[in-house]
Amino acid sequence: MKLYFKYLLILFKSQMQYRTSFWLLSFGQFFIPFTVFAGLYFLFERFGQIKGWDFFEVALCFAVIHMAFATSECFARGYDAFSGLVVNGEFDRVLVRPRSTVVQVLGSKFEFTRFGRILQSVMVLCWALMNLSIEWSVVKAITLCLMIISGVLIFTGIYIVAATMCFWTIQGIEVINIFTDGGREIAQYPLNIYQKWITKFFTYVIPFGTVNYLPLMYILGRTEGNDILHMLTPLIGSLFILPCLLVWHFGVRHYRSTGS
Amino acid sequence: MIKLEGISKSYKIARRASGLRQAAKALFYREHTIIPALNDISFSIEPGEIVGYIGPNGAGKSTTIKVMSGILVPDSGNCTIMGFNPWRDRVQYVKNIGVVFGQRSQLWWDVPVIDSFLLLRDIYKVPQKEYENNLELLVGALELQDILNSPVRQLSLGQRMRCEIAASLLHNPKILFLDEPTIGLDAVSKIAVRQFIKKINQERGVTVILTTHDMSDIEALAERVILIGKGKLLYDGKLKELRSRFGTEKTITVDYHENNYPFQIPDTTLLSWSPVRAVISVDTEVVLTSKVITQLSSKVDLIDVAIESRPIEEIIVQLYKEYQI
Amino acid sequence: MSAYYSVLKLRLLNGMQYRAAALAGVATQFFWGFMYIMIFEAFYEYSPYTPPISLKELITYIWLQQSFLAFVMLWFRDNELFTLITSGNIAYELCRPCEIYGFWYAKLLAGRLSSALLRSFPILIVAFFLPEPYSMTLPPNVVTGILFLLALLLGLLLLVAISMYIYISVFYTMSPIGSTLMIGVLGEFFAGLIIPIPFMPDWLQSIAYMLPFRLTADFPFRVYSGHIPQNEALNGILVQLVWLVGLVWLGRIALNKALRRVVVQGG
Structure with missing residues (x-):
C-alpha cells in the first residue's frame, strides 16, 4: 500500500510537468458528463418521474455512480490502460521486480484529470442531497460512503478482468465497455426501472445493484429491517473484486507460459 | 550458480491472411502455427x-x-x-x-x-x-x-x-x-x-x-x-x-621506403602491393607471424607494420553460414 | 475516383482484420440500444402527458442511431491527420498532386463508411427481427424511405464537413484536445444523440434548430419514422444542402489560409 502511494506521487510529479494540458483535460472531464446530466434533467422536466422515482432521487444515484466511476478511472487507470503495457512489452519489467503484479500495474498509471469528473459528481451529489428530505443517521452516512467505495472496487474489478483478457487477445476488448461505461450508464438510474433480467444481471453477476438500488432504497427510507444489514449491502458488492483478482493471477500464469 | 537443463519452449502464432477474400475467411477460422523458440538448451555459468x-x-x-x-x-x-x-x-x-x-x-x-x-x-x-x-x-x-x-x-x-x-x-x-x-x-x-x-x-x-x-x-x-x-x-x-578455430588468418600491412620490386614470401598471399605499401594475408596455422616479419625486414626497409586479426564479425558471419542459421 | 476507391478498399481490408473489434462493437451497440429503450420505456410508462414522439418512433430512432453511429459521431477521429499537423509532416502532404481539402475529406469519409459497413448492417438486420416491443419498423412508405436515404447521406457529408473544422483548428491550437472536446460535446448534444431534440425544452429546441448538428442525426432519423412529414423533410434536405455548400466553401478557405500559415512559418 505504501508503494502504491509512492507510485502515485511520482506520477503526479510527471503529470505536473504538463500543467496546461492537465487543466484543459480536467476541464473537459468536468463537461463531458455535464451534457449527459443535462439530458437527464430535461427528460425529468418533461416526464416528471421515472417509475415513481423523482429527479433528485435519480440525481443522487447518478452522482454516486459517476463518482465511483471517475475515482476508479483515476486510481485504477493502470488496469484500464493495461493493453499498452502488454503490447510494448513493459509487462516483462513488472515481472522482474520483487513485488506483487497487482500493485505494480495499478501504480503504472493514474489519470488525475478525472478530478474534473469527480468534482462534477460532488456538485450533483450536494444539489441532490439539499433537495431531498432524508432523515440522516450515522448509519446512513456510512452507507453512502460505502456505496461510493464499493462502486470503485466493482469498477476496478471489471478493469482487472478486462486487462486479463489482454493476455489472450488485445482485439475486441472494447466489449468490456458494456460493463464499464455501460454499467455506469445503467446504474445512473435505479435498477428497478429496467427489465427483470437486466436488474438481475447487474445485481447478482456484476453487483451494481448493491451499491445503488438497494442501499438507495434504505437511505430514502423505503425499507424496513435492520439498519446495519442495509449498511453492509455495499460491502457484499465489493467482494466482487476477489474473483477478479483470482482471474488476474490465472491470466498472469497464462502469460508466463505462452509469452504472447 | 546458473544451471539450465534441457530448456524447451515454443510459441503458438496465428497466421495473418492477406487479400480481401482471405481476410474474410479469417473472420471465421484462423490457422495456428507452432514455432519452436528454444530446443533443449543446457548450459551452466559460474x-x-x-x-x-x-x-x-x-x-x-x-x-x-x-x-x-x-x-x-x-x-x-x-x-x-x-x-x-x-x-x-x-x-x-x-x-x-x-x-x-x-x-x-x-x-x-x-x-x-x-x-x-x-x-x-x-x-x-x-x-x-x-x-x-x-x-x-x-x-x-x-x-x-x-x-x-x-x-x-x-x-x-x-x-x-x-x-x-x-x-x-x-x-x-x-x-x-x-x-x-x-x-x-x-x-x-x-x-x-x-x-x-x-x-x-x-x-x-x-x-x-x-x-x-x-x-x-x-x-x-x-x-x-x-x-x-x-x-x-x-x-x-x-x-x-x-x-583460433575459425579466425587463424591475419592481415599484415607494411609500409616501407620506396622499393620498386614486388616481393613474395613463402606460405603467404600478397593481397596488394605498391612501391611503398603491401598487404599480406597470413594463415597462422601454417606460418608464424613473427617469421613473416623477419623475412619482410630482410627484403625491404620497414617503416611501419600493422597486424590485424580477422574481425570477429566475419567469424560470426562464417559461423552462421556454417550452421545455416 | 479510383484513388478514392482504393482508399476505401484499404480501409475495409484493415477493418476486417479486426473481426473481434467489429463484433465487440456490434455487441456494445446492441447493449446501448436496449438500455436506452428500457429507460424511455420506464419514462413513458407513467407519463402524465402524451410524449412528443411515440415510443415506436423513438425505438426506431434509437436503433438507427446505434447502427449508424459511425455516420453521426463527431468523436470519431483520424489520429493520423492530427499527428500529421502537429508533427509538421504536413509539408509532405503539400507535395501531393491533389487538393488537400478534397483528399482529407475523402479520407475521413472512407474511414466512416468502412466502419459503418462492418457494423451497421448486422445491427439493422437484427433490429428488425427483435421481439416486440424492441423491434424496429420499416419506413411507412417508399417515398419516406428515399427521403431518409437522401437525408442520411447528406447528413454524413455534412458531418464530415463539420469535422474538418476540428482538424483545421488544430493548425492554430496544435493540440486536438480542446477543439475535439468542445465541438464534440456540444455537437453531440445538439445533434440529438443524448436525448432526441423533441424532448428538449422549447428554448433549447430553437437553438438546436439554428445549428447544423441536428441535421446529421436527429433529422434523418425522424424522417425515417415519418415523425417529420414528407414536405418538411424536403425542406430539411434543402437546408442540409445549403449548410453543406456553405460549410465546405468556408472550410476550404479556412484550410487554405491555415496551410499558407504553415508555408510562411516554414512548417
Missing part, C-alpha cells in the same frame, strides 16, 4: 563470469533471457539459479537479479532520474544505508552527478543507458542480465558502458549475461560466448578458441 550470448535475430536469445529472469515458464526443462527456480520462486528470486532491456526504459519519463531511483529503492526495499552507499558508488563510476536531477526525457541515449544500468544495480544484484545494452549508443558511451560492466564484474563479482549484436562488445567484455541459432545451442566456449 559466479563472476561474463558471458556473451549471441545469435542472429529471432534465434531465441530474448526467450532464454526471459526464462532466466523468471518472466517466462518454459515448456520443459529445469533451471536453477542461485538455488531458486526463477519462475516458481519469482518474487524471492528477482530480488537477486538486475535486468536491463536496451530497447525499453525502466525509468519514469517525466521526472528527474533521482526520483526514479528513490522509487526503485522502495520497490526493492533496499535499506537506506545500503542505498546511499550504492548510489554514491554508481554515481561516481558512471558519472551521473550532473544528470541526476534532470528528467529522463531530456537525457541523451548514452546518458539514459548509464542511468538504466545504475537503476538495475541499486539493489546489489548478484546477476545482471543485459539485453543489448549498447544499442544505438555512440562510441564514447559504448566504451563507458563497457568499462563499467567490467568494473562491477571485477570489483563486486557480479555475474553478467549479455546479449548483443555488436561483436566489439563481446570482444571487450566476454571471455566466454554462447552461440544460439534457431533455438539450438551451437557453440559454448572461450572466445579465444572460437577465434
Whole structure:
C-alpha cells in the first residue's frame, strides 16, 4: 500500500510537468458528463418521474455512480490502460521486480484529470442531497460512503478482468465497455426501472445493484429491517473484486507460459 | 550458480491472411502455427563470469533471457539459479537479479532520474544505508552527478543507458542480465558502458549475461560466448578458441621506403602491393607471424607494420553460414 | 475516383482484420440500444402527458442511431491527420498532386463508411427481427424511405464537413484536445444523440434548430419514422444542402489560409 502511494506521487510529479494540458483535460472531464446530466434533467422536466422515482432521487444515484466511476478511472487507470503495457512489452519489467503484479500495474498509471469528473459528481451529489428530505443517521452516512467505495472496487474489478483478457487477445476488448461505461450508464438510474433480467444481471453477476438500488432504497427510507444489514449491502458488492483478482493471477500464469 | 537443463519452449502464432477474400475467411477460422523458440538448451555459468550470448535475430536469445529472469515458464526443462527456480520462486528470486532491456526504459519519463531511483529503492526495499552507499558508488563510476536531477526525457541515449544500468544495480544484484545494452549508443558511451560492466564484474563479482549484436562488445567484455541459432545451442566456449578455430588468418600491412620490386614470401598471399605499401594475408596455422616479419625486414626497409586479426564479425558471419542459421 | 476507391478498399481490408473489434462493437451497440429503450420505456410508462414522439418512433430512432453511429459521431477521429499537423509532416502532404481539402475529406469519409459497413448492417438486420416491443419498423412508405436515404447521406457529408473544422483548428491550437472536446460535446448534444431534440425544452429546441448538428442525426432519423412529414423533410434536405455548400466553401478557405500559415512559418 505504501508503494502504491509512492507510485502515485511520482506520477503526479510527471503529470505536473504538463500543467496546461492537465487543466484543459480536467476541464473537459468536468463537461463531458455535464451534457449527459443535462439530458437527464430535461427528460425529468418533461416526464416528471421515472417509475415513481423523482429527479433528485435519480440525481443522487447518478452522482454516486459517476463518482465511483471517475475515482476508479483515476486510481485504477493502470488496469484500464493495461493493453499498452502488454503490447510494448513493459509487462516483462513488472515481472522482474520483487513485488506483487497487482500493485505494480495499478501504480503504472493514474489519470488525475478525472478530478474534473469527480468534482462534477460532488456538485450533483450536494444539489441532490439539499433537495431531498432524508432523515440522516450515522448509519446512513456510512452507507453512502460505502456505496461510493464499493462502486470503485466493482469498477476496478471489471478493469482487472478486462486487462486479463489482454493476455489472450488485445482485439475486441472494447466489449468490456458494456460493463464499464455501460454499467455506469445503467446504474445512473435505479435498477428497478429496467427489465427483470437486466436488474438481475447487474445485481447478482456484476453487483451494481448493491451499491445503488438497494442501499438507495434504505437511505430514502423505503425499507424496513435492520439498519446495519442495509449498511453492509455495499460491502457484499465489493467482494466482487476477489474473483477478479483470482482471474488476474490465472491470466498472469497464462502469460508466463505462452509469452504472447 | 546458473544451471539450465534441457530448456524447451515454443510459441503458438496465428497466421495473418492477406487479400480481401482471405481476410474474410479469417473472420471465421484462423490457422495456428507452432514455432519452436528454444530446443533443449543446457548450459551452466559460474559466479563472476561474463558471458556473451549471441545469435542472429529471432534465434531465441530474448526467450532464454526471459526464462532466466523468471518472466517466462518454459515448456520443459529445469533451471536453477542461485538455488531458486526463477519462475516458481519469482518474487524471492528477482530480488537477486538486475535486468536491463536496451530497447525499453525502466525509468519514469517525466521526472528527474533521482526520483526514479528513490522509487526503485522502495520497490526493492533496499535499506537506506545500503542505498546511499550504492548510489554514491554508481554515481561516481558512471558519472551521473550532473544528470541526476534532470528528467529522463531530456537525457541523451548514452546518458539514459548509464542511468538504466545504475537503476538495475541499486539493489546489489548478484546477476545482471543485459539485453543489448549498447544499442544505438555512440562510441564514447559504448566504451563507458563497457568499462563499467567490467568494473562491477571485477570489483563486486557480479555475474553478467549479455546479449548483443555488436561483436566489439563481446570482444571487450566476454571471455566466454554462447552461440544460439534457431533455438539450438551451437557453440559454448572461450572466445579465444572460437577465434583460433575459425579466425587463424591475419592481415599484415607494411609500409616501407620506396622499393620498386614486388616481393613474395613463402606460405603467404600478397593481397596488394605498391612501391611503398603491401598487404599480406597470413594463415597462422601454417606460418608464424613473427617469421613473416623477419623475412619482410630482410627484403625491404620497414617503416611501419600493422597486424590485424580477422574481425570477429566475419567469424560470426562464417559461423552462421556454417550452421545455416 | 479510383484513388478514392482504393482508399476505401484499404480501409475495409484493415477493418476486417479486426473481426473481434467489429463484433465487440456490434455487441456494445446492441447493449446501448436496449438500455436506452428500457429507460424511455420506464419514462413513458407513467407519463402524465402524451410524449412528443411515440415510443415506436423513438425505438426506431434509437436503433438507427446505434447502427449508424459511425455516420453521426463527431468523436470519431483520424489520429493520423492530427499527428500529421502537429508533427509538421504536413509539408509532405503539400507535395501531393491533389487538393488537400478534397483528399482529407475523402479520407475521413472512407474511414466512416468502412466502419459503418462492418457494423451497421448486422445491427439493422437484427433490429428488425427483435421481439416486440424492441423491434424496429420499416419506413411507412417508399417515398419516406428515399427521403431518409437522401437525408442520411447528406447528413454524413455534412458531418464530415463539420469535422474538418476540428482538424483545421488544430493548425492554430496544435493540440486536438480542446477543439475535439468542445465541438464534440456540444455537437453531440445538439445533434440529438443524448436525448432526441423533441424532448428538449422549447428554448433549447430553437437553438438546436439554428445549428447544423441536428441535421446529421436527429433529422434523418425522424424522417425515417415519418415523425417529420414528407414536405418538411424536403425542406430539411434543402437546408442540409445549403449548410453543406456553405460549410465546405468556408472550410476550404479556412484550410487554405491555415496551410499558407504553415508555408510562411516554414512548417
